[in-house]
Amino acid sequence: MDHVFSTMVIVGILSSAIRLATPYLLASIGETFSQLSGVVNLGVDGIMLVGAYAAFFVALTTGNLWLGVLAALVAGLLMGLLMSVISVTLKAEQGISGIGLYMFGLGLSSLLFKVTIGTVKTIDGFQPIRIPLLGNIPIVGDIFFNNNVIVYIAFLLVPVAWWVLEKTTWGLRIKAAGQNPAAADSLGVNVNRVRYVSVCLGGMLAGLAGASLSLALVNLFQENLTAGMGFIAVALVYFGGWRPGGVLVGALLFSAVNAFQLWMQVLNVNIPSDVAVMLPYLLTIAALAFTKSRGNQPAGLNIPFERGES
């Protein structure tokens, strides 16, 4: 067992954890915006799939990774728009419409993949960029400052999201729309517009999360590539208490367990891999059961806003 706790392995686990956290982080931050404005978007996984496909297809045909990222953002925006129309304008039950969006995204991405790409292909995705000076610090540099550009974007997004939510009028409007939509409305906030913008932003970030998978983490697309990552991203929002910092902690913790589990398999440590794969899901349920920050839950979450109702 000595080799399990060598420096090399620990660095390996931690740097895998950072990379694995990226899609969760992007999707969860997006979902945080959506939920703070009062809309639970359970279709994140479907949006990620469509985003991953769009990014991969465009990057494969044009050879330009950034065009792929753009395609993922646009695809995510469109999916977010669809969710907004159904859940905000038509006031549908959000849990169910999210599942519908998930099924649509899963089916659509599989359909498009089979018709336009056909077989599993790989591309050279975003390569790690070593940040000068910081990247040369031993160990720390390898873990934190030698990653691809999407990893940096995802981690920079955390303080940016915090700043938008805590220090700007827009952030205040988003939280007001989710906390007390009637009061926000009476103060002249266009609740439904705020929700549209938040859900669409969440959709774009979920699309980007998909791109981070297909262009930076695994560099391929296949049917059901995400395998439910989007649902875990939603769970992380609850875990993180609807705060970007909390989401960051959750995403890191979750991916650390995942990375640990992967490395144990690589090192042939004798635990059945199926049991190891179960670990993160068990952890998620336990986290949902025992997090005490539910007081932060937006009061208007899951409730469509109807003027003059209350």
Place this chain on the structure above:
Amino acid sequence: MPTETAVVPTRSRRKPLFNWKDILFMSALPVLAMFAALLIGAVMLLLLKVNPLVAYAALIDGALGSTYSITQSLVKATPLLLVALGICIAFRASVLNIGGEGQIILGALMATWFSLQFRTWPGWLLVPTTITMGFLAGAFWGFVPGILKARLNVNEILSTIMMNFIALQLMNLLLRGPLMDPAGVQAGTFLAQSERLPVAVWLPRLVPQTMLHAGLLLAIFLAVVVYIFLWRTTIGYRIRAVGLNPHAARYAGINVPFNQALSLTLAGGFAGLAGVVEVIGVHHRLLEGITSGFGFSGIVAALFGGLHPLGAIPASYLFGSLLVGADKMQRAVQVPSALVDAIMGLVVLFVVGSALLSRRWAARRLAAAAKRQEVK
């Protein structure tokens, strides 16, 4: 949810049992939703340079073209209906059970293990006990998120989804370990499938030379049972009351968390039954991918049937035949069957999206009824 329509005061003893105008309107919405989804599917196919008419013709031919395709649709409709019945109970209590997949797996696992364990039992004993055990296993997989919701207020959507992943890994673990077919081990193929189940536990086939099995009759019978349960018993009434207005239900002395947990447990049991009939009715062994996504398509069938157990019967047949037709379409004209998955997602979106319209319809009828009352 369309459940809000039940707000319309129904002094059902005096009024006719069925209000045809309401039924017509309520069933028109899902049909319209289906047409809209098929239309969007056609546009997607056009954009992909596939002739939608050819694709849909192959789909319809695959679904209705022969006796075999019709029986095959019924074979698929059976687990769909069973899952949908559970969904009806859960969604009526405002509990969103997304855990169908995992609950199906647990039912299938239990049916496989139990019938292999007691393979010497005669059929008249083995079949009912296997079915009961499968129901209980699925129910347990619903009970866990149910009790977590009741006691610790854990969001059931997320916990049921996590339970799906855990069930999947559990099945993988068992199929590659204790449940793996000894013949496969001996032959060195190590296929991830179980031993063939004892013939005593096989459900009788309804039509010779087809896969259609007695599970269909069980599902239809249970649909009637669920209808009676939800609308003619006190527990069913409480479950629906919790779903319509939890606050009012609480003030009326109904134990809201208990009834939510109960509905999730029952939903799990019905999904477990879907796993049982797949194993003892269709495949006669446990295979990877046993769920075929029924945990999700069952939700579509339930919503399409207006969350009504009897409405779920035709809805399940419709989606069963869509699934069968999709396979045929994929084989005959090489249009991926994933098209139907996307269409089902759109159906869900449109059906829940149109709930607003049915709410307005209900409100208008309520106002009209009130006016009539005044005139009298």
